[in-house]
Amino acid sequence: MNKEWWKNAVIYQVYPKSFFDTNDDGIGDLKGIDSKLDYLKELGVDALWISPCYLSPQIDNGYDIADYRKIDPMFGDNSDLEKLMQDAHSKNIKIIMDMVANHTSDKSVWFEESRKSKDNYFSDFYIWRDPKEDGSEPNNWGSNFGGSAWTYDSNRKQYYLHYYGKQQPDLNWENPKVRQAIYDVMRYWKAHGVDGWRMDVITSISKNQDFPNNPNPHNLQYVVGNQNNGPRMHEFIHEMNQEVFKPFSMMSVGEAPDSKSKDARLLVEPDREELNMVFTFEHMHVDRKPGDVNGRWAIQPVDIVQLKKTLSNWQNTLDGHGWNALYFENHDRARTPSRWGNDTKYRYESATAFATVLHGLKGTPFVYQGEEIGMTNPHFELEDYEDIELKTNYDKLVKQEKTINDVDFLKAARKISRDNARTPMQWDDSKNAGFTKGKPWFKLNPNYKELNVSNDLRSDKSVFKYYQELIKLRHEEPILKDGTFELLLPDDKNIFMYTRTLDDKQWLVIANLSSETQKVETLNKYVDFKTVITNYDGKNGEILGPYEARILKK
Ligand code: TEU
Ligand code: CA
Numbered sequence: 001m002n003k004e005w006w007k008n009a010v011i012y013q014v015y016p017k018s019f020f021d022t023n024d025d026g027i028g029d030l031k032g033i034d035s036k037l038d039y040l041k042e043l044g045v046d047a048l049w050i051s052p053c054y055l056s057p058q059i060d061n062g063y064d065i066a067d068y069r070k071i072d073p074m075f076g077d078n079s080d081l082e083k084l085m086q087d088a089h090s091k092n093i094k095i096i097m098d099m100v101a102n103h104t105s106d107k108s109v110w111f112e113e114s115r116k117s118k119d120n121y122f123s124d125f126y127i128w129r130d131p132k133e134d135g136s137e138p139n140n141w142g143s144n145f146g147g148s149a150w151t152y153d154s155n156r157k158q159y160y161l162h163y164y165g166k167q168q169p170d171l172n173w174e175n176p177k178v179r180q181a182i183y184d185v186m187r188y189w190k191a192h193g194v195d196g197w198r199m200d201v202i203t204s205i206s207k208n209q210d211f212p213n214n215p216n217p218h219n220l221q222y223v224v225g226n227q228n229n230g231p232r233m234h235e236f237i238h239e240m241n242q243e244v245f246k247p248f249s250m251m252s253v254g255e256a257p258d259s260k261s262k263d264a265r266l267l268v269e270p271d272r273e274e275l276n277m278v279f280t281f282e283h284m285h286v287d288r289k290p291g292d293v294n295g296r297w298a299i300q301p302v303d304i305v306q307l308k309k310t311l312s313n314w315q316n317t318l319d320g321h322g323w324n325a326l327y328f329e330n331h332d333r334a335r336t337p338s339r340w341g342n343d344t345k346y347r348y349e350s351a352t353a354f355a356t357v358l359h360g361l362k363g364t365p366f367v368y369q370g371e372e373i374g375m376t377n378p379h380f381e382l383e384d385y386e387d388i389e390l391k392t393n394y395d396k397l398v399k400q401e402k403t404i405n406d407v408d409f410l411k412a413a414r415k416i417s418r419d420n421a422r423t424p425m426q427w428d429d430s431k432n433a434g435f436t437k438g439k440p441w442f443k444l445n446p447n448y449k450e451l452n453v454s455n456d457l458r459s460d461k462s463v464f465k466y467y468q469e470l471i472k473l474r475h476e477e478p479i480l481k482d483g484t485f486e487l488l489l490p491d492d493k494n495i496f497m498y499t500r501t502l503d504d505k506q507w508l509v510i511a512n513l514s515s516e517t518q519k520v521e522t523l524n525k526y527v528d529f530k531t532v533i534t535n536y537d538g539k540n541g542e543i544l545g546p547y548e549a550r551i552l553k554k
Helices: 030-035 037-043 078-090 109-114 176-191 233-245 261-268 304-318 347-359 388-400 406-416 453-458 463-476 478-482 521-526
Strands: 011-014 047-050 067-071 094-099 150-153 158-161 196-199 251-255 277-279 364-368 484-488 495-502 505-512 530-534 549-553
Touching (some): 030 037, 030 078, 037 463, 067 078, 067 176, 078 094, 094 176, 094 251, 261 277, 304 484, 304 495, 347 505, 347 549, 388 406, 463 478, 463 530, 478 495, 478 505
Parallel strands (some): 011 047, 047 094, 094 196, 196 251
Antiparallel strands (some): 150 158, 495 505, 505 549, 530 549
């Protein structure tokens, strides 16, 4: 087996809860994934990343794990996962599981034991600190899900740390027993067939043991700051590599909030033996007002110049030093046509234009379920949303701190909230889009009668078929894997244009990321180039229609 198989691969993310339900309980399940393998094979993907399906109280949809070794009954059982892995492998599809190693659920026996006393085996599995003299929290750190990052436990008379919900206590990575316990779990799943790992918030595992207050420019009670990239992070990840990834040849992609391209280089430089790739957050912040007290809810129109700058910075910084993970969508992100494109008149065009610029880059492209048919944000009302992040941030920002009003918060939620990507997969135009015969756990996007897999496949503007082509190119054309990258027209506000070059071969990737027709004079230099793929009619003039995209070759 080619050890670096992931460099030629396209990886498809499944959010199991919303993918396909086979037992009519309204919740997607592992058998549901199994039964769609032929569909995924048809799309052409090489591997599936499956979001957490372990035993969990589901306060954060499975990112709160109570037992790492047990599949949650809502998704099936361990043998269903084994069967899924076998069936996937028989079709040459690899399985990447999601490892949430920064925190567990408060319902994990590890935590239940830990909170019992200060001197049992699990006491130091979590991060416990005494209150300050006045009884308050050890420092001003804020949780990503609102309030303090510390919660008081009346039994231990101490606070425990949680970067996310209070039901998600952070593990104490300073404790070697914790690290070994996590490595053990990863080896356990390797023994059952898993091919690699997506490491949830891996840059958060090491905490500054001085626990200094975060800078507090807005004078808030609790501040969500950059508590990532702690002092022992590289040491821990390297250890994990030696204990797990390397000896068992498992692929690794780490989620890296707050990492700049230079930080990422240290995480993915092959000689350092840490991770194969990381997911950056930087390029996803190009529609956010910088430095605003409302954080990601302070939205602004997408800044294409900034998007190009960020992506090309990552391309260039990692070139020859590491490998990029490429994505626009996942279970924490909104749907691209609604977020950055045009989800009404130019849905097909904008979905495929963004896909073209992403899949033309150097790195491994990730496709999130539904992205391959151009699914859109559902434009819900506030009461329709489910997500803990949205609810806790609403309470904090609208109700308590009053830094944003209802109307603007809802506007932001419709653009960027995580729930936008979590509505059930739209398979066909039957009841509940063919996702379930029962009552779906989460409301469907009302547009499923028109927008669904079966309609898309019948349409002469099929997003699926376009992705299929892009994936095929990734498999067949070495230039996409190895070609160097050069950004052209960096200051153009609408056009994303770059070349990939390998030996005497050159490809030009170009997309108009606006709803207006654009004239690109530079294109005249490429009149001899032939069309590799386009979402328009293939005429190679200097005029690009709304969201027109082309890949051309010399
Ligand atoms: O996400 C980490 C993370 O930083 C996001 O939750 C972030 O707050 C959001 O994308 C807005 O920028 C990971 C998982 O992907 C997410 O689903 C979990 O909720 C989170 O970790 C905690 O496990
Ligand atoms: Ca089910």
